[in-house]
Amino acid sequence: MKRIGKSAVLLLSGSLICTLSACGGDDSGSASDGGVKIGVIAPMSGAFAEIGDNISNGFKLGVEQAQADGLAKGVAIDVEVKDEQADATAASQVARDFMSDGTMLLAGMLTSTACGAVAPLVDQAGGALVTAVCAGNDLSGAYSGKAPYERTFAVAPRDSMVSTALGKVVAEKFPSVTDYNVFGYDYTWGHETWEVFRDTMSDAGTTVNTNQEFFVPLGEANFRNQVSAMSRGLGDKDSSAAFLATYGAGTTAFLKQADAFGLTDKVSLLASAGGYETVARSLKGAAPDMWNAYDYVYAAYDSPENDKFVKGYQDEYGDLPVAWSYDGYQAGYAYVAAIDAAGSGDPDDVVEALSNISFTGPAGEMKMDGTTHQLLAPVVVSHTVGDADAPDGVKVLDTEVVPAADLIETH
Amino acid sequence: MSELISAIIAGIAQGMPLFIVASGLTLIFGVLRVLNFAHGAFFMLGAFLLATMLSGGADNLAVFLLAALAAAAVLAVVGVAADTAVFKRLYGQDHMITLLASYALLLGLEGLTTMLWGNKPRSQAPVDGLGGSLSVGRVEVASYDVFLLVVGLAIGAGLYLLLQRTRYGKVIRAVSTDELMARALGIRARRVQAGVFALGAALAGLSGALMAPLLSVDVGLAPTYAIQSFAIVIIGGLGSVGGALTAALILGIADSLMVSYVPDVAGFSLYIAVALILLLRPQGLAGRPVGSAA
Numbered sequence: 025m026k027r028i029g030k031s032a033v034l035l036l037s038g039s040l041i042c043t044l045s046a047c048g049g050d051d052s053g054s055a056s057d058g059g060v061k062i063g064v065i066a067p068m069s070g071a072f073a074e075i076g077d078n079i080s081n082g083f084k085l086g087v088e089q090a091q092a093d094g095l096a097k098g099v100a101i102d103v104e105v106k107d108e109q110a111d112a113t114a115a116s117q118v119a120r121d122f123m124s125d126g127t128m129l130l131a132g133m134l135t136s137t138a139c140g141a142v143a144p145l146v147d148q149a150g151g152a153l154v155t156a157v158c159a160g161n162d163l164s165g166a167y168s169g170k171a172p173y174e175r176t177f178a179v180a181p182r183d184s185m186v187s188t189a190l191g192k193v194v195a196e197k198f199p200s201v202t203d204y205n206v207f208g209y210d211y212t213w214g215h216e217t218w219e220v221f222r223d224t225m226s227d228a229g230t231t232v233n234t235n236q237e238f239f240v241p242l243g244e245a246n247f248r249n250q251v252s253a254m255s256r257g258l259g260d261k262d263s264s265a266a267f268l269a270t271y272g273a274g275t276t277a278f279l280k281q282a283d284a285f286g287l288t289d290k291v292s293l294l295a296s297a298g299g300y301e302t303v304a305r306s307l308k309g310a311a312p313d314m315w316n317a318y319d320y321v322y323a324a325y326d327s328p329e330n331d332k333f334v335k336g337y338q339d340e341y342g343d344l345p346v347a348w349s350y351d352g353y354q355a356g357y358a359y360v361a362a363i364d365a366a367g368s369g370d371p372d373d374v375v376e377a378l379s380n381i382s383f384t385g386p387a388g389e390m391k392m393d394g395t396t397h398q399l400l401a402p403v404v405v406s407h408t409v410g411d412a413d414a415p416d417g418v419k420v421l422d423t424e425v426v427p428a429a430d431l432i433e434t435h
Numbered sequence: 436m437s438e439l440i441s442a443i444i445a446g447i448a449q450g451m452p453l454f455i456v457a458s459g460l461t462l463i464f465g466v467l468r469v470l471n472f473a474h475g476a477f478f479m480l481g482a483f484l485l486a487t488m489l490s491g492g493a494d495n496l497a498v499f500l501l502a503a504l505a506a507a508a509v510l511a512v513v514g515v516a517a518d519t520a521v522f523k524r525l526y527g528q529d530h531m532i533t534l535l536a537s538y539a540l541l542l543g544l545e546g547l548t549t550m551l552w553g554n555k556p557r558s559q560a561p562v563d564g565l566g567g568s569l570s571v572g573r574v575e576v577a578s579y580d581v582f583l584l585v586v587g588l589a590i591g592a593g594l595y596l597l598l599q600r601t602r603y604g605k606v607i608r609a610v611s612t613d614e615l616m617a618r619a620l621g622i623r624a625r626r627v628q629a630g631v632f633a634l635g636a637a638l639a640g641l642s643g644a645l646m647a648p649l650l651s652v653d654v655g656l657a658p659t660y661a662i663q664s665f666a667i668v669i670i671g672g673l674g675s676v677g678g679a680l681t682a683a684l685i686l687g688i689a690d691s692l693m694v695s696y697v698p699d700v701a702g703f704s705l706y707i708a709v710a711l712i713l714l715l716r717p718q719g720l721a722g723r724p725v726g727s728a729a
Contacts, residue, residue: 073654243658248449250701253442307558
């Protein structure tokens with residue numbers, strides 16, 4: 025009896041986990057006969073679930089608006105979302121599940137490790153993959169080289185493009201700020217983000233002194249020691265900057281813990297290259313003055329396509345879109361454009377079509393580079409500050425759009 | 436010299452909140468022999484509850500403390516529910532079974548949190564009057580860290596008094612030392628165990644609430660603090676509240692010194708400290724050597 029009780033507890037616990045942590049994701053149905061099914065892989069549970077929602081919501085809207093624009097007209101496109109838990113192993117399993125069920129057109133994912141794990145599987149199985157947020161420098165052809173994966177295409181600007189854009193703008197606007205205090209995640213992305221920024225500044229003729237460097241494990245949240253040490257080691261305000269190679273909760277925790285030391289007021293420039301919009305919004309009007317480079321800011325574009333995207337997203341989901349929504353939208357739109365060009369959902373035809381697609385998105389004319397498999401999309405450098413009266417508590421002071429052509433040649 | 440003093444003070448400030456979280460974990464292990472991985476989820480729920488009660492806005496210290504205590508009280512109830520529904524049936528089982536069950540509970544509570552609060556991170560404003568820093572000479576320390584230091588010491592003292600100077604403390608220690616004998620003497624061991632679980636969960640909730648102004652309040656908090664708490668409990672000696680306090684302070688100071696003087700390896704300070712201490716003293720700072728008499 026006791027044994028049965030224990031088993032029941034474990035079974036109940038397992039069921040509870042699956043119920044509450046969204047095992048299996050959103051099973052929104054299968055493709056109807058003659059239709060095309062696309063499997064979206066995104067983090068739908070855990071700490072990154074908000075990003076997963078943004079990706080999947082943006083993707084669905086991209087498909088919907090592309091078809092409303094007349095692409096793949098009459099084709100029933102079914103989108104199914106599954107949870108990758110921001111984990112490469114889980115993402116691989118989800119990709120295998122999709123492909124073993126016959127869903128060969130895949131999209132999405134957050135981390136470069138997840139995309140890097142799924143891309144070779146898609147090549148082996150003969151599917152197609154359009155990555156959403158992941159933008160590791162080894163996912164598409166760097167330095168205008170050949171794409172490393174035949175059937176994988178990236179819509180988000182590569183990480184190096186984002187850092188380069190920030191470096192170019194900062195070099196121009198803050199030439200006298202030379203002493204950098206770095207706080208970043210201690211993995212490839214964090215280090216490369218800083219190094220590419222620093223090299224871009226140097227290439228532009230700006231002196232860059234690394235005054236202090238602190239790299240912390242991803243997932244850490246207690247930064248008192250780093251904040252205290254950075255605060256003690258700051259030099260003259262006029263020449264000092266704080267550079268954040270972090271995103272999400274790490275950025276929030278750093279800014280909150282730095283606030284007690286008035287750290288952001290002791291530097292002339294606070295800059296970051298990573299997802300920041302949701303952090304600024306979560307601070308409810310208390311976000312510091314920040315220069316940030318990333319894939320998209322809704323206020324950066326004045327065009328009918330952007331208005332349509334922003335309004336459509338607000339109408340459908342109630343929020344202003346963020347960069348992750350935009351990345352999902354771009355992936356969805358790109359897929360429909362490719363299906364339209366291919367005339368079917370056959371993965372071989374879609375892959376061929378993806379190599380040559382072009383469309384007009386919220387950020388203007390988009391074209392896929394057939395060699396690198398990188399969508400030539402611009403990077404937005406934004407200058408924002410918290411303002412309780414502004415939409416979502418964040419006032420956009422300035423935006424600068426850096427075209428892909430200015431970024432892709434150098435890094 | 437001021438650099439060294441500042442680093443030590445920052446380290447103490449970093450270690451104290453970790454002690455508050457770990458104190459509940461080590462208390463639960465000491466009495467129930469349960470390695471409760473869900474402790475991080477209790478911490479996370481405390482942060483969510485406080486941010487919800489105060490609507491994320493700044494408030495005076497009295498209101499903030501009341502809200503933090505209310506969050507702790509809710510977590511005490513959650514702790515009793517978890518103990519009754521899951522752990523009660525697993526007492527006396529292999530540690531691995533309870534660890535897996537507590538991990539299942541952690542994931543379940545994360546999912547429940549997402550269902551209740553959505554998946555957007557929340558933010559809690561600093562407490563009015565505790566947002567800045569204090570300077571003594573060239574040494575600067577955050578006002579809120581001084582507050583956490585005082586609260587941490589108060590909790591440490593309170594737990595010491597409870598366990599060593601009260602009748603209930605004697606009962607807890609009796610159940611911890613020999614549950615069977617305690618039962619034979621007429622002690623309602625189950626009730627004591629449930630009470631200890633409630634107290635441990637309340638401490639986790641209280642620490643989550645106290646830390647909310649310094650963090651992004653999201654479900655990612657649960658695993659982060661669970662791992663750090665485990666490290667402190669292991670270094671301090673499983674079941675020792677005093678050991679947990681010592682370990683938290685040593686870890687905080689060691690990390691701070693490494694950040695200040697050898698920043699390249701500072702990210703690994705937790706693991707280096709765990710490895711070194713376990714190498715020199717496998718039973719932890721305050722634990723009994725394996726095989727020694729109880």
